[in-house]
Amino acid sequence: MQVSSITIHTPKNNPYASSPKPLKTTPVTGNTVSSDRVSIYDKGSYNLAFGSMIDRYMEDKEEFLYKKTLPLHLKNVNDIDPYLVEKYFESLGIPCQIRQGSKKTRQVIAYGCFNATEMLRQINMPLPTRIDMEEMLGSEPGVYPIAACYYAPDYNKGYPIRTVTFNTLHNWDNHMETCYEENKRNGYHTSGHFLQTFLHEYGHNVHNHKLYSKFGCPYQNNLGYVYNPNMRYITDALNLKIYDKDGRVLQNPYVTEQVRNIIKQSSGYGSTLLPETFAEEFAKAMLSCMNPTTLRLTKNPFPIQNLSPELYNVLYEVWEGLIADGQGLVK
Numbered sequence: 315m316q317v318s319s320i321t322i323h324t325p326k327n328n329p330y331a332s333s334p335k336p337l338k339t340t341p342v343t344g345n346t347v348s349s350d351r352v353s354i355y356d357k358g359s360y361n362l363a364f365g366s367m368i369d370r371y372m373e374d375k376e377e378f379l380y381k382k383t384l385p386l387h388l389k390n391v392n393d394i395d396p397y398l399v400e401k402y403f404e405s406l407g408i409p410c411q412i413r414q415g416s417k418k419t420r421q422v423i424a425y426g427c428f429n430a431t432e433m434l435r436q437i438n439m440p441l442p443t444r445i446d447m448e449e450m451l452g453s454e455p456g457v458y459p460i461a462a463c464y465y466a467p468d469y470n471k472g473y474p475i476r477t478v479t480f481n482t483l484h485n486w487d488n489h490m491e492t493c494y495e496e497n498k499r500n501g502y503h504t505s506g507h508f509l510q511t512f513l514h515e516y517g518h519n520v521h522n523h524k525l526y527s528k529f530g531c532p533y534q535n536n537l538g539y540v541y542n543p544n545m546r547y548i549t550d551a552l553n554l555k556i557y558d559k560d561g562r563v564l565q566n567p568y569v570t571e572q573v574r575n576i577i578k579q580s581s582g583y584g585s586t587l588l589p590e591t592f593a594e595e596f597a598k599a600m601l602s603c604m605n606p607t608t609l610r611l612t613k614n615p616f617p618i619q620n621l622s623p624e625l626y627n628v629l630y631e632v633w634e635g636l637i638a639d640g641q642g643l644v645k
């Protein structure tokens with residue numbers, strides 16, 4: 315059994331750390347979940363008719379700054395040594411292997427991982443337990459995940475919970491140049507900044523740590539979490555699909571039509587699954603408090619500002635794992 319040696323931080327100043335709402339739990343059985351991995355693009359559904367995401371896409375100022383600072387980062391990324399970034403993660407107790415693909419591919423992943431990690435460290439949030447690259451085929455041809463965060467351990471791969479991996483099938487060489495224009499075209503994510511993918515996966519990592527710290531972890535001997543096989547119903551409920559791959563609404567006892575409409579205020583991808591709503595808004599909040607030149611936070615993004623009250627409440631319930639309780643917005 316693979317157990318990571320990373321020290322788990324208990325985030326200080328974490329606005330979500332307290333739970334004023336009493337938790338009522340109703341164990342739910344008989345529902346299936348898609349996988350133990352949460353991935354960008356993995357759930358298909360480019361075809362969903364999402365409402366307001368384009369309007370919310372990006373402030374003009376941010377758009378201007380992202381464009382203006384991109385040449386600087388394209389220069390910096392050429393100077394980064396992925397081997398030294400691996401050493402940096404090793405010094406933090408995090409196994410890291412960025413060893414596949416072209417030199418540019420490895421540099422882009424190293425640059426993203428390093429800067430996103432430094433941003434998490436600024437606000438003392440838990441870091442991924444391992445970083446790796448792997449080939450990830452999608453659920454259908456042409457649709458594949460860019461990256462993934464594991465909420466279950468994969469003992470065959472030696473991945474502890476909260477491992478973040480990057481897909482060798484993705485074109486990382488041009489990732490920084492293309493993600494901005496691509497996202498502007500399809501509005502699939504809350505931001506077109508090249509750190510979006512990294513921060514999105516790191517958001518899953520923070521969320522999984524929160525849930526396992528609060529409720530216990532359904533896997534034994536993992537990262538010091540209290541073992542609680544019964545909490546699995548929470549992650550199963552959170553990851554129960556809302557739409558099928560063609561955008562048809564699936565029967566889901568936790569996500570009412572009202573909630574489906576509320577999470578459309580997030581990005582296209584954020585509308586597809588409750589943990590994706592959280593990860594997308596986490597990335598958006600981090601980027602909105604980031605200096606685009608230094609790639610560092612200028613203030614703590616949490617609690618997240620500038621959300622509608624109803625999206626904030628859904629996000630709060632998702633973050634706290636307040637699901638399968640029959641109350642609130644998320645039932």
Ligand SMILES: [Zn+2]
Nearest residue numbers: 352353354593
């Ligand atoms: Zn995700």
